[in-house]
Amino acid sequence: MKKIALVTGGTSGIGLATVEALHRKGYIVVFTSSKSQVAGEQIASQDREALRYLQCDVTNKDQISSVKDTLVEHYGRLDVLINNAGYTEVVPHSNFEGATDELWMKIFTTNVMGTWWMSTLFHDLLKAEAGSIVNITSIAGLRPIGSSIPYSVSKAALNQMTRLLAASMDNVRVNAVAPGLIDTPWTESWDQLRENVRRVAPLHRSGTPEDVAQVVVSVAEAAYLTGEVIAVDGGLTLKV
Template sequence: MRMEQADRPVALVSGSTSGIGEAVARRLAGDGMRVVVHSRRSAEAGQALAAELGGAYVRADLAVEEEARGLVEAALGQYGRLDVLVNNAGISWPIPHDDLAAATPADWRQLLEVNLIAPWVLCTAALPALRESPVGGSIVNVTSHAGVRPKGSSVPYAASKAALNHVTRLLAAALGPEVRVNAVAPGLVDTPMTKDWAHAHELWRDRAPMRRPAQPADVADLVASVIASTYLTGEVIVMDGGLNLT
């Protein structure tokens, strides 16, 4: 039986106009959810995607606390409920791990602000609505295998993702049973952000058992499965095509 429009769960996916976030938004909409699309720029792309999916679009700079909280408020204003929060938005740029001087305090602050503090703000803003979800609230943090292994585009980036992995576990312990909190930690994903990372692409082709990086749809499938699994909480699921085995 098809759900009535007002009965369909609502998912907010941050950073969802390209790459992993777009794939997640499309998958959740295909699963019957009403999706709130978000970006910091790309308003035209966001509006087009939201129209295609029958959802809504909100522009917000997540490094600004008021705008991050406003994103949740806009989602609630549009639909009156929020059942799923996918913290996908993140930033990264290459800094050699052994070049300590190159990883400046400004780099640290910017990466932590967007990759760690912004998801925390969204979680806290969304929590009352998630607790009231008739289907059970779910938070999925998109982190990175760099938060599990000594890898990644930079030390500050890896540290931000490691911190978000641990926050995932802490929140799962604190918020259950009303709200489940999990993380999906991909390795290399073939997105516009990583298209010039030639060494990483070579590494995955040569050493990962799957012999390729993930596609955004691969990550979206896992995110959707985590949301659908109503007993799963506190898990950080590494998805790197088996590179962790080598």
């Protein structure tokens, strides 16, 4: 029987590359996004047997429940959950007024609560298959850097949530992959940062979504790995 993977935010960037990598490995991949339904359906149309797009905003518990209903009805199992959907806005760290309460709430509801709701709701299915969770965090959760303070704090919280869930979930492996600067629509306009990474990082380039997806799939399948946060950053955190 084919294994089932669920990827949040699978229509673009790191999420899409992860959907494609899991698909190549033979998984049936269910993937979600909050708005990009047309892109989602187009991706799924490449292989309707093994790719299924579902609209689901990770901040909406009813929509998450309905994804679970669909999974149970069509496949009856879940082996791998990739919590990839995230949100940020660029706010210089010294601009305290710019980090509004609304921004804190939006970032935390998406990045932290979204991951919590997904992980706890799908826990029973994952446990039945001795499955695994991979949270996409960020090196912004490891160093005092990142697009905004609320974003970096949310990713630090997710790194700690990864360890806490790994310790609390019997027979479900929980790990995080923490990317550095990756070339996706999210970072399209961050040329200055890209230049800094080229200069400073030992591998002298920003990453591709495929660089991250390769590690995500390895971590998802690593049978004796749990509670780890693995940076995929071309060595940037060795220098910052």
